[in-house]
Amino acid sequence: MDKKPEHPNSPSPDESKLESPDSADHNATPPQPEADVHQAARQSEAVPDGAEPATGTGDTPTPEAETAISQPVTAAQPPLSQSVKGESKGASVAILVAIVALLLAAASTAFTVWQWQQRQQQQLQSQALTGKLDEMRTQMLSERNMLEQRIGEQARQQQGMIKQVAELQSALTKARNLRPQDWLLAEADYLVQMAGRKLWLEQDVQTAIALLQDADRRLNLVNDNALTSIRAALNDDIATLKALPRQDLAGLALSIEALIAKVDQWPLNRVELPDLAQAETSNAPSESVDDWRTNLAKTWSALMDDFITVRRRQGDLQPLLAPEQEWYLREHLKGKMMQAQLALYHGHTQAYRKALGTASEWIDTYFKRDAAEIDAALATLSDLKSAELASRLPTELSSQPLLERIVADRLGSARENR
Structure with a gap:
């Protein structure tokens, strides 16, 4: 087959x-x-x-x-299915590519926005840091200026202290070279200056005399014949002050004190009114019928007195005080006399005489002039007002310039550094 x-x-x-x-x-x-x-x-x-x-x-x-x-x-058969699958795969790829592109665009936009926000935050932070730096710079400059001022003050203080130390060293060196007699000269000069202040500022003659005598004793301890002329001037000043009339300020103050103690007993100047009870009794009508004419006259007189009253008073009219004002008058009068005492102790002649004059006016106005105690008080105030509180004081002490000159020659600038 x-x-x-x-x-x-x-x-x-x-x-x-x-x-x-x-x-x-x-x-x-x-x-x-x-x-x-x-x-x-x-x-x-x-x-x-x-x-x-x-x-x-x-x-x-x-x-x-x-x-x-x-x-x-x-x-x-395989080529047909493969072509269909290829077309579906191409569409999927295109969709995938589009999605990826959208995602990339969204990511790019988000990244751009994020970068812009970051730049804004960085700018704000930069501005804040710049402001803080400016504040710190200003504060540092202020602190620097304060430190420079403190350093300058300390430098000036240090220079002053150095100068004081140098002056103290110089004064100490000069003090070591001084003799004991030189210190006695400085003490005598100080005593004479204090005597002048007591004499002219406080008008205290007795204290000035005592200070001058103490200065003369200091010069006597020096035992220097060159100071004889100064001692002679001191004794001349002492004799001049002793020759001034001495006022008995204590006696004057005691006289004012005695007047203050008697103010509450002085009678005030009041108006003497007639006894109304006696007047009413004398004008009362009698009970006898025979006195009808007299009774009629008295009745008519009483009737007229109720309408018109005339009172006569001899002498000048003086202001009268209410009983509740008497206490204030007496206290003000005491205050004026106390002011006179204070001016007496401080040697203020004008204030002393003004206070006594005001007291005399108040007594003459508000107190009873015909009272014996008021006349005696006014006479005492007149004597106190005419008293001389201060004598004619010398304008300078002859010993003061002589003593200052010899102290300056022997002690030099040591006197200024005491």
Whole structure:
């Protein structure tokens, strides 16, 4: 039996038996041309159901032939599914690319916004740091100026202290070179100066005399014949002060004190009114009928007195005080006399006389002039007012310039550094 020609693309029986299904899929023959595939399809459609396909020889097809006929149809199917899958894969890739592009655009926009926010924050932080730096710079400059001022003040204080130390050292050096007699000269000069202050500022003549005598005793201890002229001037000043009239200030003050103690007993100036009870008794009508004319006259007189009253008083009219004002008058009068005492002790002649004059006016106005104690008080105040409190004091002490000159010659500037 002749062998039918095998399909050029069909595998041999031995090869089909040896290949596994997996290997057949992977090692499938390459697809035939599209024309062969369509031809094989038409041939398979022309064969009716249950009939075998006709062959060129008219014999019954062998299994090899069937395999050869069906093999192209099976091999032609994979390219159709692969094209569909390729198109779907292309669409998926395009969608994926678009999504990735959108994500990249969103990420780029977010990154740009984030960078802008970061730059804004950095600018704000930079401005805040700049402000803090300016404040710190201003504070440092202020502290620097304060430190410079303190350093300058300390430097000036140090210079002053250095100067004081130098002056003290110089004074100490000069003091070491002084003799005991020189110290006595300085003390005498100080005593004479104090005597002048007591004499002219306080008008205390007795204390000034005592100070000058003490200065003369200091010069006597020096035992220097060159000081004879100064001692002579001191004794001349002492004699001049002793020759001044001495006022008894204590006696004047005691006289004023005695007047103050009697103020509460002095009678005030009052108006003397007639006794109304006696007047009413004398004008009462009698009970006798015979005195009808007298009774009529008295009744008429009493009736007229109720309408018009005339009182006559001789002398000048003086202001009268209410009873509750008497205490204030007496206390003010005492205060004026005390002011006179204070001015007396301080040597203020004008204030002393003014206070006594005011007291005399008040006594003459508000107290009873015809009383003996009032006349005596006014006479005492007049004597006190005319008393001389201070004498004509000398304008200078003759010993003071002489003593100052010799102290300056012997002690130099040591007197200024005491």
